[in-house]
Amino acid sequence: MFYITIAFALIYLLLFPGFGKFPGMFGWTSAGQWEREVETANNTYNRVFRDYAASSVEELAVNQEAIKVGQRLFGNNCAICHGSDAKGSKGFPNLTDTDWLYGGSADNIKTTITNGRNGAMPPMIGAIGGEQGAKDVAAYVLSLSGRQGSGNAEAGKAKFMVCGGCHGMDGKGNQAIGAPNLTDDTWLYGNTEAHIIEAISKGRGGVMPAFKEQLSPEKIHVIAAYVYSLSNN
Template sequence: MSDFTSSFWPVYITAISLGGIFGCVWLLWLALRAKVQPDSDNTTGHVWDGDLREMNNPMPRWWMGLFLITVAFALAYLYLYPGLGTYPGALQWTQTGQFEKEVARGNEQAAPIYAAFKDKTIPELAQNGQAVAIGDRLFMNNCAQCHGSDAGGSKGFPSLTDGDWLWGGEPEQIVETITEGRMGNMPPMAEAVGEPQDVRDLAQYVLSLSGSPHDAARASRGQEKFAACAACHGEDGKGNTALGAPNLTDNVWLHGWGENAIVERINKGMTNVMPAWGAKFTPEQIKVLAAYVWSLSHKGEAEGGAAAAQ
């Protein structure tokens, strides 16, 4: 367990915060007690260039007043807001609560815009320029970090611009993916396949399914080992969108191409997670975002419909 879960740290933070504030008060009190003695020349005794003397005057009262105001502000702030260990503050303010309020206010302001899209289907929204523009902004702000600004994906993050869909590319499937997220899990299968050479033969067979360069003799030996994979990928290797099992017969390689990459997946397995966005987006926002994502792989339909609408 992390040291920062110890009860020592809240006490430590509280002591440092209050100690610093009351330390300033103590210094101000000492400064206020300083008096200029009548029989003193009121210097520190430091002299430079014969005539330049360092005076020992007390701080101006207005300056000390500013310090006292700062101390009062600090104490009031720490009473109202969190800053003293586990004390939540009288106002119960949190960053999460502030964020949720701002999101709710933004959604309320945007509600009239999304109301115009409420009764339209996702293919219809994909033909609506305003809806697509809004979906594009939602995508760039929330999805581009993984899928890329052009939605072309990268290693480990699928492209959304082709017709290859791990969990299905129908409008309702895209909505479900965005709303609930997805977790794809391929367990390590080396033990079920057999010896290390059997794993490499199986990798050659997988390469043959997509017409990739492969060793035909080794692929033939690996074919019988594919039975361990067929439960998810299907006997024909074309995948299963209900399980998120990819199609092995096309030329899309999410985690790398080649014998070594396939062997690594068989030996180590792989877990990929798409986070759920249902808690952040409203159903209307998800619908518009889904329409934008759907349009990326149906450009002909979306652009043709938009032209006809004009």
């Protein structure tokens, strides 16, 4: 047994690295092994994603296997901001409801994931008459969803004209530019009067990075199907 062990060790050191800088006759490395395994996995999964790409987002949204894959991709790439449950947090949209800044169609969702979004609301306090103007506009904005603020809502309505260029004169927003609907009582940065006054006074800025460099179009397609399913099934 002793000699068998010695023979095995010598053969091993001849075939594999382990003796100084000698790489072994097989040229094996752990990095090379890992790269081959990754390549094999990629080839396998790429076929799966190509098959998924042949179906529409709407079709994949009811395909439970595709949704499981999309959920895992979402967890690895999107959950850090939107949460593992996709319900978001302050400044990060809830993806499970029907309130969409840039539209909730399959194409809109894919465009958002692919190219990212860059939303900015400028500080408006100078254009609406200072702190009192901000309180008045906040009162008017609150009234659009049936609530009451401490300012003068009628005065705020007149001052809201400077906001209508983005949010619309009816306050229902504009998905083409990501301007939120102010009438549905759904708030990205908080729903209190103080939150709204802060947004009017200081502005807001939100950036979602583009994923077209990190993810293939096929993977984006599957993530879009998962996100679409959250508010459509």
